[in-house]
Amino acid sequence: MEGQRTITLRREEPRDHRAVEELTRDAFWGLFAPRCDEHLLVHLLRESPALVPELDVVAEVGGELVGHVMYSRAVVVEPATGTAHGVLTFGPLSVRPDRQAAGVGAALMRHTLAQAAELGHRAVVVYGHPDYYPRFGFRPAAGFGITAPGGATFDALMALPLVPGGLHGVTGEFHEDGVFVVDPERAAEFDRDFPPRADAVLHPLDAVEGRLPAAASRALRTLGVRHLEDLRRLSRTEVAAGAGLDDEACDALRGLLAEHGIRWGAPRGHSAWTGTTDLS
Numbered sequence: 001m002e003g004q005r006t007i008t009l010r011r012e013e014p015r016d017h018r019a020v021e022e023l024t025r026d027a028f029w030g031l032f033a034p035r036c037d038e039h040l041l042v043h044l045l046r047e048s049p050a051l052v053p054e055l056d057v058v059a060e061v062g063g064e065l066v067g068h069v070m071y072s073r074a075v076v077v078e079p080a081t082g083t084a085h086g087v088l089t090f091g092p093l094s095v096r097p098d099r100q101a102a103g104v105g106a107a108l109m110r111h112t113l114a115q116a117a118e119l120g121h122r123a124v125v126v127y128g129h130p131d132y133y134p135r136f137g138f139r140p141a142a143g144f145g146i147t148a149p150g151g152a153t154f155d156a157l158m159a160l161p162l163v164p165g166g167l168h169g170v171t172g173e174f175h176e177d178g179v180f181v182v183d184p185e186r187a188a189e190f191d192r193d194f195p196p197r198a199d200a201v202l203h204p205l206d207a208v209e210g211r212l213p214a215a216a217s218r219a220l221r222t223l224g225v226r227h228l229e230d231l232r233r234l235s236r237t238e239v240a241a242g243a244g245l246d247d248e249a250c251d252a253l254r255g256l257l258a259e260h261g262i263r264w265g266a267p268r269g270h271s272a273w274t275g276t277t278d279l280s
């Protein structure tokens with residue numbers, strides 16, 4: 001339920017296509033960069049053989065489109081042998097900005113993960129907000145022996161077995177479908193067909209520098225954080241460890257980001273990895 005209103009979930013239909021692309025653009029605009037290309041990604045994924053059409057789902061409240069998610073086939077490849085294990089991935093996941101933080105994203109995730117299991121899929125691997133997806137059971141993929149291409153590991157790469165043993169013997173490098181590599185020129189061209197929109201202005205780290213311990217600001221820079229938006233790719237645990245922030249400083253950072261409209265991190269004491277069945 002969202003407030004007192006029911007969230008209806010159903011398969012995306014051709015009549016939804018344009019509205020879903022607009023919704024995706026609204027949800028991702030300025031999230032990581034001044035513009036976004038996820039609306040083109042949605043467009044291209046629909047035509048991709050990797051798409052799992054049963055898991056291309058919209059959420060409605062009061063007859064209005066408020067959310068969308070789509071899943072596609074991906075692989076985990078063992079570098080030594082070239083053995084490829086099929087897994088699912090999802091994204092973009094989008095909730096209309098004025099309907100966020102009201103349970104729509106969670107409803108879409110819970111419904112589609114259950115459906116994916118029913119369809120016989122065994123595991124999901126995804127790049128995403130590292131402190132959002134653990135509530136659905138996702139854990140850092142590194143714990144399963146799954147890395148990004150080239151072997152890098154970070155908390156934003158997460159995995160979830162859908163059935164017991166769903167990731168047993170599945171180790172190696174995660175590769176999404178090629179369609180995820182979006183050509184920036186094509187994205188700019190595609191975007192011209194949407195209402196003109198000014199670039200979003202990202203928030204430089206300087207915006208909060210005076211309000212964080214100087215050592216913490218320096219450490220965030222060494223973690224590659226130039227704008228507050230860059231923190232979306234880092235978990236609270238990574239920031240705490242990498243920037244040497246204690247709980248209090250992490251809470252302060254979380255509050256500062258919230259002031260700038262950026263949801264980040266888990267609340268203090270919230271153990272991201274508990275409360276779900278371990279199906280590994």
Ligand SMILES: CC(C)(COP(=O)(O)OP(=O)(O)OC[C@H]1O[C@@H](n2cnc3c(N)ncnc32)[C@H](O)[C@@H]1OP(=O)(O)O)[C@@H](O)C(=O)NCCC(=O)NCCS
Pocket residue numbers: 027028031093094095096099100101102103104105106107127128129130131132232263264265266
């Ligand atoms: C991220 C998104 C899908 C979440 O869906 P939603 O309907 O807004 O969120 P829900 O109602 O399911 O969950 C709300 C909770 O998640 C938390 N949350 C939301 N985004 C978060 C983030 N990026 N990091 C950590 N926590 C987050 C909220 O603080 C809230 O916490 P609470 O339950 O402790 O109050 C949605 O906000 C969205 O579309 N954002 C823009 C696009 C995007 O980021 N897509 C996902 C890319 S990986």
